[in-house]
Amino acid sequence: MNYVLYLLGIFLLGTVFASALASYVFLLPPKHPEGIPAVPFWVTLIPFFKDVDQSETFKKYIEEPIRTHGAVKLYFGARWNLLVHRPRYLAEMFKHEDVYQKSGNQKKIAHSVLAAFLGDNIISSHGAAWKQYREVIKPGLQRTFETETLARNAEKLCDLIGNASIRAAGGTRGIPIQELLQRYTIANIAQVILQTDFGTLDRPDATIHTLQTALKQQIFKPVFMNFPFLDRLPIPSRQAAREMAAHFKDELASRLARSHEKTDWESPLSSDKLGARLLEARRSGRLTEKQFHDNLTVLYVAGQENPQIGLISTLYLLAQHRDVQERLRAEISASGGDAGGKPTHEVLQRMPYMTAVVYESLRVLPPLSQLINRRAADDVMLDGHVHVPRGTYLGYHCYSTHRDVDYWGPDADRFRPERWGDSVEGIQRFYRQKRTRAEFVSFHGGNRACLGERFAVLELKVTLFVLVKRFSWQLDPSWPNKMTPAGPLFPKALRLIFTNRPASGQDT
Ligand code: HEM
Incomplete structure (x- = not known):
């Protein structure tokens, strides 16, 4: 009996000691940078x-310290990070990429399922x-994209919305919009950027869409995002997630290859089509098999998840x-959109209000609201007075800035689009100014700024052009107005109620 008590005592003492050590090592915020407060570790x-709304968590625990001090220490991904808010700090981070080096999941949490999924890639x-990677990819993303395919897909999206609305009690109840937008953004990245097709607008059970939905639920589970070391343990559901991620990558690559079987391989690297460029880089050895898979996956994920979130927020x-x-509708009418006009580059170019709406939506609800992806390569002074020790992970809080x-x-x-101005030239000038000052950072900045911005903005504009002509929409009153x-x-x-609009502009 005494022996059992003795063992129990040792076990308890050991547990207390291990917990204290863990708290000391992991949970106590680091001393440096001095003068920058820490958000309590339990907030994450x-x-x-x-079931919280993170915009409320932000208001309650982060807003005041981050605004006052320009940055906070935040516990995330099982480590303390420096989360930056002040544009001057951000601009410096973007400018000195050699010091504040990109350090993605493949380095930070190499053993995790997320790192296995996205690998070592351009982002x-x-x-x-x-x-x-950039030499292969950039020309495929910086070209002028055709608007016809985007507009055709947006019309198909409208048909899907119309059918779903009829099924939802004849249009009196709201429809969940995310699933339809995922199928739509997959179709756009596949057809316009990668020159392939996954059939997602024709079939609700299209393989890629179904796999992606299941995979997202596994990969982005908060417990594994916060404590990635758990991916080291032999947990059966994580093993299944790892296999699912590998299967998804194979499916993506083999479908891309199949749709390019007839490609003339004489000169695809002189082509500006991204699908062919990636395949040719693999064929010629410019990218290894793994580099090809990793980059294709990240381009697919960034190229459709971010616009998908951007569209959900804009519709909201x-x-x-x-x-x-109403104002957008009036601008579309004035552009000739009512008389069967199409959202061509020339038409969109003449729509200042549309441009302002898209920028304002990306400002108020940036799709990547918080990002931690850089690591200080040296001991540095951020903006001359915040001492950042070598090895510190840094990120930024777009939503806050x-x-x-x-x-x-x-x-x-x-949300006030008018703040951007009323002429296309004026709006673009203001946009450039805000980006240079790092006051608008939805697309990151410096030489690591998003390469898909042009496509994303075009996709948002074409979608709004087509949707606003076909429907007016409102929040489903029974939807509990909450953020993720x-x-x-x-x-x-998000659930929305859509109402058809006849060509005359009157609600039915
Ligand atoms: C509204 C939509 C989008 C938003 C808000 C967005 C935002 C961002 C952000 C914040 C970064 C920096 C990421 C990081 O440092 O971890 C980034 C990088 C990047 N994005 Fe996007 N993105 C969008 C759409 C797209 C699209 C459609 C593509 C095309 C496939 C794309 C391709 C890229 C690439 C290739 C990079 C890496 C650039 C580099 O480091 O050289 N993005 N994007």
């Missing part, structure tokens, strides 16, 4: 216990590898602001 864990790599904001829908009254005025929290609890910040499981 709140979504495990409560998260650094130095020579990044240059090598426009449902809340039906006057903005974009809503700071110091940079966006007293109504920074409001963790990860990218956007309306959670």
Whole structure:
């Protein structure tokens, strides 16, 4: 008996000691950078216990310290990070990529399922590898994209919305919009960027869409995002997730290869078509098999998840602001859109309000609201006075910077497209200025800025052009107006009520 008590005592003492050590090592915020407050470590864990709205978590725990000090220490991914808010700090981070080096999941949490899925790729790599990937990829993303396919797909999206609305009690109840938008954004990235087709607008059970939905639920589970070391344990569901990720990558690559079987391989690298360029880089050995798979996967994920979230948020904001829908409709009419006009580059170029709506939506609800992806290669002084020790992970809080009254005025929290101006030239000038000052950072900045921005903005504009002509929409009153609890910040499981609009412009 005594012996059992003795063992129990040792076990308890050991547990207390191990917990204390773990708290000391992991949970106590680091001393440096001095003068930068820490958000309590348990704030990141709140979504495990409560179905929270992360815009409220931000207001309650992060907004005040991050605005006052320009940055906070934040516990995420089982380590303390420096989360930056002040544009001057951001601009410096973007400018000195050699010091604040990209360091993605393949380095940070190499053993994780997420790292196995995305691998070493153009977004998260650094130095020579990044240059090598960029040479293959950049021309395929910086070309002028055709609008016809986007507009045709947007019409198909409208048909799917119309059918789903009829099924939802004849249009009186809202429809969940995310699943339809995922099928739509997959079709766009496949057809316009990769020159392939996954059939997602024709079949609700298209393989890629079904696999992707299942995979997202596994990969982005908050507990594994926060404690990636758990992926080292032999947990059966994680092993299944790893296999699912590998299967998804194979499916993507083999479908791309199949749709290019008839490609003339004489000169695809002189082509600006991304699908052919990636395949040719693999064929010629410019990319290894693994590099090809990793880059294809990340381009697919970034190229359709981010616009998907951007569209959900934009439709949400426009449902809340039906006057903005009306103004857009008037601008489309004036552009000849009512008389069967198409959203060509020339037509969109003459639509300042459309441009302002898209920028304002990306400002108020940036699709990547928070991002931690850089690591200090040396001991450095950020903006001359924040001492950042070598090895510190840094990131930024786009949502916070974009809503700071110091940079966006007293109504920074409001969705108000008019703030951008009323002429296309004026709006673009203002946009460039805000980007240079790192006050608008939805697409990152410096030489690592998003290469898909041009496509993403075009996709948002074409979609709005077609949707606004066909429907007016509002929030389903029974939808609990809430943002996601963790990860990218956007309306959670959004439901909208769509009403058909006849060509004359009257509601039916
Ligand atoms: C609204 C939509 C989009 C948003 C908000 C967005 C945002 C971003 C952000 C914040 C980064 C930096 C990521 C990081 O440092 O971890 C980035 C990089 C990148 N994005 Fe996007 N993106 C969007 C759409 C796209 C699309 C459609 C593509 C095309 C496939 C794309 C391709 C890329 C690439 C290749 C990079 C890496 C650039 C480099 O480091 O050289 N993005 N994007």
